Amino acid sequence: MFSRKPYHAWLPILLVCLAVAANAQSFRVQCPTTTVTHPTASNVEPPYTGATTFSTGAGGFLTPATHVNGAIKCQQISGGDGFATMGDGTQTYMFSFGPLSGLADIRDGKPGTQFPNVFNTPYSGPAFLPGDPATYDAAHVTPFSYNGAIGLVPNLDANNGTGNTGAPVDGHVDPRPIMDIGVMNGNIPAPLMAIDEDDEFFLTLTNVGQVMRPDLFERHTVHFHGYPNASGFYDGVPDASVAINIGGSFTYYYLAPDAGTYFWHFHITPP
Ligand SMILES: [Cu+2]
Numbered sequence: 001m002f003s004r005k006p007y008h009a010w011l012p013i014l015l016v017c018l019a020v021a022a023n024a025q026s027f028r029v030q031c032p033t034t035t036v037t038h039p040t041a042s043n044v045e046p047p048y049t050g051a052t053t054f055s056t057g058a059g060g061f062l063t064p065a066t067h068v069n070g071a072i073k074c075q076q077i078s079g080g081d082g083f084a085t086m087g088d089g090t091q092t093y094m095f096s097f098g099p100l101s102g103l104a105d106i107r108d109g110k111p112g113t114q115f116p117n118v119f120n121t122p123y124s125g126p127a128f129l130p131g132d133p134a135t136y137d138a139a140h141v142t143p144f145s146y147n148g149a150i151g152l153v154p155n156l157d158a159n160n161g162t163g164n165t166g167a168p169v170d171g172h173v174d175p176r177p178i179m180d181i182g183v184m185n186g187n188i189p190a191p192l193m194a195i196d197e198d199d200e201f202f203l204t205l206t207n208v209g210q211v212m213r214p215d216l217f218e219r220h221t222v223h224f225h226g227y228p229n230a231s232g233f234y235d236g237v238p239d240a241s242v243a244i245n246i247g248g249s250f251t252y253y254y255l256a257p258d259a260g261t262y263f264w265h266f267h268i269t270p271p
Contacts, residue, residue, distance in 0.1 A: 027175045039064065046071065052068055075113045076206060079096075082184055102118075107144070118148060122154065128150075128181055149173070152171075152173055153173060173249075182206060195254070205221070225262060227260075243269050
């Protein structure tokens with residue numbers, strides 16, 4: 001009897017945690033313009049004159065002292081399914097990542113990593129076509145030049161009666177263009193990312209699910225090899241860190257302490 005008491009105490013706590021997790025499932029993106037480490041909004045990479053120098057600020061946190069190096073950068077990727085073309089032409093179904101920001105740059109062979117002012121600009125062109133990897137707009141005439149976060153919309157709860165005009169962008173998204181572009185758009189290799197020393201990198205993973213395999217409803221993660229994570233929370237091995245459900249987004253946070261080239265892949269785990 002003694003051993004059963006903790007069970008009764010923990011069950012309601014677990015249920016509360018599950019309810020919170022269920023309510024939190026939605027697509028969102030996150031790309032702050034300033035942080036403790038980069039207190040001044042900047043949309044350019046500063047010339048390199050040395051690493052950031054820190055001193056102890058309020059609450060014991062390290063804050064930039066005399067010199068701030070690096071910048072804030074953001075990217076959004078989809079986790080979902082797609083097909084790879086094998087060497088013999090065979091189409092092989094796979095579980096992979098696709099681009100949901102920097103699409104024009106990725107088309108041009110560049111990383112999909114963007115400064116906040118680019119990432120946080122809502123799209124205003126013609127509607128995307130379902131299944132379109134969006135390298136062209138709906139008219140299929142004008143070369144597509146948009147590099148912002150797919151789906152990003154102004155916050156309709158803060159429109160002050162002015163419609164969309166003037167409403168702040170705070171990471172709310174319309175899921176339709178995300179699904180139109182993200183579903184069946186898994187790429188190998190996955191979207192390229194690039195950051196500089198002392199950058200802070202906000203990487204949003206949006207899990208669009210596997211439309212060809214509804215029996216697969218695993219959670220999705222980003223896992224780097226050799227990269228010194230800011231926190232084990234972002235490691236992407238699901239049994240030890242956060243994993244993202246279908247229909248949800250999560251923003252990983254990375255610092256750039258060591259120069260190098262790193263590869264990354266997903267891990268999946270049953271919900
Ligand atoms: Cu691995």
